[in-house]
Amino acid sequence: MGKGSAERGDGIGTFDYFITLMGYAVGLGNLWRFPYLVGKHGGGAFIVAYLICLGLVASPAFLMELVWGNATRKNTMGTFNEMQPRLVGVAWASVVMIGLFLPYYNMLLAYAVVYLWNSFSDPLPWTEDAHTLTDLAYDETPSEHFWSAQVLGSFNPADVVGGKTAGLGGLHGHLVLAAVVVYLIVFFAVFRGLEASAKVTYVTVGLPVACVFVMLIRGLTLPGAGDGIKFYIGKFDIEKLFDSNARALWSDACSQILFSLSPGMGTAVTLSSYTKPSEDVYRINYMVTICNSAFSLICGFVVFSIVGFMSHYRCNTPGLECKEIAELSKAGPGLTFITLAEGLAQFGGSAQFFSVLFFIMILTLGLDSTFATIETMNTYVSDWAAARGRPLAKGVVTGAVCFFFFCVSLLYCTPLGIYLLDVVDHFVATYVMIVVVMVEMVMFRLYWGWERFCANIARATKDDAKFFPDGRQIPKFWKYTILYTAGPITGLIFLNKIVTDMAEPYGGYSAGLLWVGWVCLFASLSMIPLGAYMAGKTRAGATFGESADMPLMDGEMGAIGAAAPPPSTPVVEVDAESMGGSRYNPPGGKNGTRTDDADSAAGSRYHPPGNKEARQEAMLAEPDLQQVESLGDRTPSLEGSVREAL
Numbered sequence: 001m002g003k004g005s006a007e008r009g010d011g012i013g014t015f016d017y018f019i020t021l022m023g024y025a026v027g028l029g030n031l032w033r034f035p036y037l038v039g040k041h042g043g044g045a046f047i048v049a050y051l052i053c054l055g056l057v058a059s060p061a062f063l064m065e066l067v068w069g070n071a072t073r074k075n076t077m078g079t080f081n082e083m084q085p086r087l088v089g090v091a092w093a094s095v096v097m098i099g100l101f102l103p104y105y106n107m108l109l110a111y112a113v114v115y116l117w118n119s120f121s122d123p124l125p126w127t128e129d130a131h132t133l134t135d136l137a138y139d140e141t142p143s144e145h146f147w148s149a150q151v152l153g154s155f156n157p158a159d160v161v162g163g164k165t166a167g168l169g170g171l172h173g174h175l176v177l178a179a180v181v182v183y184l185i186v187f188f189a190v191f192r193g194l195e196a197s198a199k200v201t202y203v204t205v206g207l208p209v210a211c212v213f214v215m216l217i218r219g220l221t222l223p224g225a226g227d228g229i230k231f232y233i234g235k236f237d238i239e240k241l242f243d244s245n246a247r248a249l250w251s252d253a254c255s256q257i258l259f260s261l262s263p264g265m266g267t268a269v270t271l272s273s274y275t276k277p278s279e280d281v282y283r284i285n286y287m288v289t290i291c292n293s294a295f296s297l298i299c300g301f302v303v304f305s306i307v308g309f310m311s312h313y314r315c316n317t318p319g320l321e322c323k324e325i326a327e328l329s330k331a332g333p334g335l336t337f338i339t340l341a342e343g344l345a346q347f348g349g350s351a352q353f354f355s356v357l358f359f360i361m362i363l364t365l366g367l368d369s370t371f372a373t374i375e376t377m378n379t380y381v382s383d384w385a386a387a388r389g390r391p392l393a394k395g396v397v398t399g400a401v402c403f404f405f406f407c408v409s410l411l412y413c414t415p416l417g418i419y420l421l422d423v424v425d426h427f428v429a430t431y432v433m434i435v436v437v438m439v440e441m442v443m444f445r446l447y448w449g450w451e452r453f454c455a456n457i458a459r460a461t462k463d464d465a466k467f468f469p470d471g472r473q474i475p476k477f478w479k480y481t482i483l484y485t486a487g488p489i490t491g492l493i494f495l496n497k498i499v500t501d502m503a504e505p506y507g508g509y510s511a512g513l514l515w516v517g518w519v520c521l522f523a524s525l526s527m528i529p530l531g532a533y534m535a536g537k538t539r540a541g542a543t544f545g546e547s548a549d550m551p552l553m554d555g556e557m558g559a560i561g562a563a564a565p566p567p568s569t570p571v572v573e574v575d576a577e578s579m580g581g582s583r584y585n586p587p588g589g590k591n592g593t594r595t596d597d598a599d600s601a602a603g604s605r606y607h608p609p610g611n612k613e614a615r616q617e618a619m620l621a622e623p624d625l626q627q628v629e630s631l632g633d634r635t636p637s638l639e640g641s642v643r644e645a646l
Contacts, residue, residue: 011276016198018284020271023201023368025261025292026208028108031365032336034296035232035303037256039329041249044236049253051293057254057489059289060481061263061437064444064453066281069272071456075379076266079273083447089531090439094266095380096524097432101265102373103408104421105366106186110178110409111337112362114151117178119355125150127345143342147334151175155415161508169415176413183406185367190374191398194274197371204364204371209295211361212302218347218354219305228308231325232300251496254489255430260292262369264436267376280461282472304329306343313346333418336362377401419513426506427517432524434494439528441487450479 012020038046072079076091123129126146148154153172155165189200219225240249262268272281307328315322328339344355378397385392412421444453458471505514 011279012195012198012274014276014279014284016195017271017275017279018287019201019205020194020198020372021268021284021288022291023205024267024271024372025288025369026205026295026365027260027369028105028336028362028366029256029260030292030296031299031303031362032333033259034256035300035307035329036335037252038232038300038304039307039326039335041245041252042235042237042240042326043231044233045238045240046249046253047233047297048236049241049250050257053250053254053489054257054289054293056481056485057437058257058261058263059285060478060486061258061440062261062268062289063282063285063478064440064482065263065268066272066285067453067456068448069269070275070277070279070281070460073273073277075273075376075383076269077380078383079269080443083443085535086532087439087443087447087528088535089528090436090443091266092527092531093432093524094264094436095377096527097428097436098265098373098377099405099408100424100428100520100524102370103405104412104424106182106370106405107175107179107409107412107417107421108333109182109363109366109370110175110413111151112359112366113178113181114174115337115341116356116359116363119352119359122352124345124351124355126341141338141342143338143345144334147337147341151337152418153415154418157419160416160419160513161510165416168411168417168420171410171413172415175417176410179406179409179413182367182370183402183409186370186374187398187402189367189371190378191395193394194271194375197375201368201371204368208361208365208368211357212295212298214357215302215354215361216298216305218350219302219309222305222309222312224308224310224312225305226308227312228304228306228325229301231308231329232304247496248500251493251500254493255434255497257293258433258437258490259429260296261289262433264433264440265373265376266380267372270376270379271372273379278460278463280457280472282457282461282474303335303340306340307335309346310339310343313343374398374401374405419509420516422507423509423513423517424520427521428524431494431497431521434490434497435525435528438487438490438494441482441490445483445487450483453482 034050040046068079072082074082076094077088080091081088118125126143128142153175155169158164190197220229240246258264272279275281304325307325310328311323311325314320329335340358341355344358345351347354378394378401381397381401382392382394385397411417414420454474457474458468460471461468462471505511506517
């Protein structure tokens with residue numbers, strides 16, 4: 001196959017594909033980030049904004065990537081290289097983003113490993129029974145002390161904000177060991193390939209779902225749970241969607257659903273390249289997006305039932321500071337490792353059981369996303385090696401990728417680690433993803449097109465004679481969202497975040513720590529112009545205004561038949577001794593272009609001449625095999641000579 005791809009075989013099964021994408025989408029953000037943002041923005045108004053952003057931005061972008069991967073059967077680099085070589089740097093930006101994102105994401109899993117191990121202790125080490133008053137700083141709870149002093153071993157926040165810390169500090173052995181455990185689990189789950197890791201995902205997706213429902217039933221029976229649920233869904237102030245803080249609310253809502261589905265990271269395209277050509281990715285998109293958002297909403301019930309209980313417990317226990325639900329639900333990552341851990345400790349005789357259950361749920365939720373992301377990196381490396389005639393064993397690739405990420409994760413095993421994690425997460429996970437999605441929307445409009453998109457989905461589903469004898473026809477809603485809403489909205493979010501961060505330093509951190517974030521952001525986004533520059537040096541004549549010579553998929557070959565002259569007429573003049581053209585303008589003919597008078601035909605291999613209906617029929621038509629073979633004999637430049645010459 002072409003550059004950026006290796007043989008994909010017959011494709012993975014539909015359920016394996018669905019469960020792998022579910023594992024990729026459902027992660028830690030569903031459990032702590034979504035409820036935290038609901039609490040930050042005061043309840044139901046955020047949920048409304050979240051669902052609107054799901055329909056107008058995230059789901060269209062996710063569907064677009066699923067279609068790309070299924071149609072091209074290539075990873076993101078291969079797909080973008082075929083669409084427009086000068087924009088292959090967009091895929092490079094995604095690779096750098098993964099390289100910066102996954103190490104700190106896996107450290108969150110390492111924290112869960114530490115808590116899981118300590119959940120077998122009696123009493124739980126983040127309870128009052130495990131501490132004396134001399135252990136605790138002024139106004140510090142046992143759960144806060146365990147998190148900051150015993151798990152993180154972090155610098156004093158005031159010193160970090162004031163820039164008084166010197167370097168990262170030393171490595172914490174227990175965090176290094178926890179990180180080793182995480183990466184060993186990842187390696188043994190992934191090293192045998194996507195089909196094997198999909199089977200592991202059955203457990204790592206199914207187990208958290210079961211745990212969530214057990215936690216939900218227990219949480220709803222707690223005193224004060226009703227107050228937490230009321231805050232979660234019973235508090236809806238429509239004015240929050242339009243008031244002075246609305247810009248931050250909408251930005252956080254769109255960022256959250258983008259972060260959850262994660263279009264722009266390259267994983268959706270890469271995983272979809274392993275599907276069967278007849279896979280109904282349109283249906284899969286609906287299933288994944290609905291299940292992912294439903295899981296977030298259910299997690300909100302679990303979290304706020306426990307937060308409501310904690311508020312009730314604090315306000316009715318002598319000697320404890322009373323804290324309202326809004327205050328407890330704004331703790332960020334501490335919502336999981338401080339507030340919820342403290343709440344679990346109050347479950348009486350079942351505290352250990354539910355603590356073990358909860359942190360197993362945290363660990364498995366994160367592992368799903370890590371499996372899919374590691375598989376994406378493995379595919380990049382494997383495809384790169386295969387394209388150079390040096391195929392690598394899956395185990396070797398997985399081991400090398402995991403070792404690299406483990407080494408980077410060591411930065412977060414230090415006293416500065418949690419602050420570095422917060423800064424890198426802010427500048428990389430949302431910024432780069434938003435920019436990549438925004439550029440992808442432009443690429444879709446210029447180099448793919450709505451009609452080809454519809455033809456891709458119809459081609460994949462037309463064998464389903466019972467429901468879609470002519471292929472699935474998708475509603476125009478998706479056209480308007482992909483072409484007109486997703487791109488502008490992501491652009492506005494990006495501008496809002498830039499303006500906000502320029503006006504007020506994020507988190508109040510020191511300039512030195514913030515510079516780390518800005519450098520990580522620049523390192524990722526600089527790949528886009530770098531890719532354009534490198535493509536310009538290696539491909540003479542390539543311009544942004546020209547579409548790549550992307551090969552048509554099976555079932556779209558009818559477009560060639562509709563646009564091409566009879567087989568007896570030469571289609572392209574190729575002078576093997578003077579290969580002076582490019583992949584866009586093969587040599588021979590007027591100005592080095594095709595000699596079939598493409599201008600007068602008013603069409604191209606992407607959009608054959610005629611009205612819309614004729615074009616779609618042509619793209620869906622079965623190819624005339626004799627004609628295709630004849631064309632193949634006469635036009636080696638389309639699939640062979642030109643590419644070999646380049």
